[in-house]
Amino acid sequence: MKKQICILGSTGSIGTQALDVVREHSDLFEIYCLTANNRVEQLARQAREFRPAAVVIANDAHYDRLKELLSDLPEIKVYAGRDALDQIVEASPIDMVLTAMVGFAGLSPTIHAIRARKTICLANKETLVVAGELICRLAMEHRVRILPVDSEHSAIFQSIVGEGDNAVEKILLTASGGPFRLFSKEQMATVTAADALKHPTWEMGAKITIDSATMMNKGFEVIEARWLFGVPAEKIQVLVHPQSIVHSAVQFCDGAVKAQLGVPDMRLPIQYAFSYPDRLPLSGDRLDLFRGPLEFFEPDLDKFRCLAIAFESIRRGGNMPCIVNAANEIVNEGFRRGECSFTAMADIIERTMERVPFDASPDYDTYVQTDAEARRVAREFMNI
Numbered sequence: 437m438k439k440q441i442c443i444l445g446s447t448g449s450i451g452t453q454a455l456d457v458v459r460e461h462s463d464l465f466e467i468y469c470l471t472a473n474n475r476v477e478q479l480a481r482q483a484r485e486f487r488p489a490a491v492v493i494a495n496d497a498h499y500d501r502l503k504e505l506l507s508d509l510p511e512i513k514v515y516a517g518r519d520a521l522d523q524i525v526e527a528s529p530i531d532m533v534l535t536a537m538v539g540f541a542g543l544s545p546t547i548h549a550i551r552a553r554k555t556i557c558l559a560n561k562e563t564l565v566v567a568g569e570l571i572c573r574l575a576m577e578h579r580v581r582i583l584p585v586d587s588e589h590s591a592i593f594q595s596i597v598g599e600g601d602n603a604v605e606k607i608l609l610t611a612s613g614g615p616f617r618l619f620s621k622e623q624m625a626t627v628t629a630a631d632a633l634k635h636p637t638w639e640m641g642a643k644i645t646i647d648s649a650t651m652m653n654k655g656f657e658v659i660e661a662r663w664l665f666g667v668p669a670e671k672i673q674v675l676v677h678p679q680s681i682v683h684s685a686v687q688f689c690d691g692a693v694k695a696q697l698g699v700p701d702m703r704l705p706i707q708y709a710f711s712y713p714d715r716l717p718l719s720g721d722r723l724d725l726f727r728g729p730l731e732f733f734e735p736d737l738d739k740f741r742c743l744a745i746a747f748e749s750i751r752r753g754g755n756m757p758c759i760v761n762a763a764n765e766i767v768n769e770g771f772r773r774g775e776c777s778f779t780a781m782a783d784i785i786e787r788t789m790e791r792v793p794f795d796a797s798p799d800y801d802t803y804v805q806t807d808a809e810a811r812r813v814a815r816e817f818m819n820i
């Protein structure tokens with residue numbers, strides 16, 4: 437029986453690499469559904485190759501075009517709109533849902549998939565940043581497994597597999613440090629989106645590449661690790677490791693440290709989530725430890741204020757990480773459009789944190805309201 441996979445965000449960086457994995461192991465995996473936001477031509481090409489039962493285009497303005505592009509393949513059902521994402525993940529043949537879409541938009545379909553008892557292969561870290569407690573509670577209630585796709589979290593997961601109840605003393609979460617690792621504060625004030633989009637070790641979608649340059653991505657990953665592995669933030673140490681070879685590590689109660697190493701290639705964590713607990717062959721480069729030294733540095737929280745902001749949001753708890761996520765989505769896009777400077781991003785997020793009402797025990801509706809309000813406030817600050 438092939439595993440039936442639904443990919444939310446199949447036209448993106450993670451989505452297309454997931455399709456590479458499925459192509460290489462077509463004897464084990466089959467695509468049940470593909471979804472995208474706007475890239476309708478690419479989605480149609482993917483559907484032509486993988487012949488899913490259904491495709492969904494989230495932006496319904498593209499529905500007619502998608503229908504037309506697939507008119508000779510009537511067996512592929514075509515849907516549009518956000519609600520269609522929530523509905524499709526519940527389809528009974530689906531075994532696994534890969535959440536590879538960007539931002540808060542991933543929250544609702546992930547909740548629907550958990551309620552329908554689908555295994556979650558989680559790339560969309562924003563879901564856990566915004567609503568980690570809710571998601572973990574639902575996953576527990578519905579006895580659903582959440583398998584990490586983020587490379588660091590996959591490395592941590594691979595390091596704890598087989599350890600049973602052995603106590604974790606500390607998580608060592610590595611970060612490349614991004615393109616501005618060696619820049620001064622003054623230099624950082626004038627960098628452009630084009631500079632920030634040149635990541636030294638990973639090729640990723642635009643939003644996460646900017647988040648890596650500010651290190652907000654690493655802050656989000658601390659939150660993600662906290663929920664995925666039940667380890668408090670104080671026991672998660674961020675290490676800047678420019679080579680991106682040690683993908684993260686776990687220290688156990690006897691002082692033993694286990695890490696997962698490899699060349700930077702997202703296909704491995706994607707494939708491991710799909711095939712867990714088995715490992716499957718994967719083509720591509722192999723690690724050569726003779727190629728150079730592996731270095732580790734402490735992060736500079738003064739220079740990378742977004743990382744400090746993420747830590748502060750964990751400390752405050754409640755809907756604060758949701759506020760930070762929403763404000764970050766706005767400034768991230770604003771910076772890419774040239775509407776604010778690199779350093780203004782942290783300022784705007786901080787001001788948004790002080791303005792949006794705090795809620796110590798949010799539910800789903802609180803998250804939706806908080807997200808909308810924080811976006812509105814952050815936009816307002818950006819336009820001043």
Ligand code: NAD
Pocket residue numbers: 444445446447448449450451471472473474475494535536537538539541559560561562585586587638639640641642643644702
């Ligand atoms: P991307 O921009 O390359 O692709 C995003 C995909 O999601 C596209 O298919 C797009 O059509 C779809 N999408 C975007 N917004 C949507 C919306 N509002 N509604 C429905 N669909 C939408 O992004 P990516 O780099 O592949 O990242 C996807 C997720 O995976 C993010 O949460 C990111 O943080 C996480 N992630 C990515 C990487 C990486 O290497 N790219 C690594 C770790 C985690």
Ligand code: MG
Pocket residue numbers: 586587588657
């Ligand atoms: Mg990562």
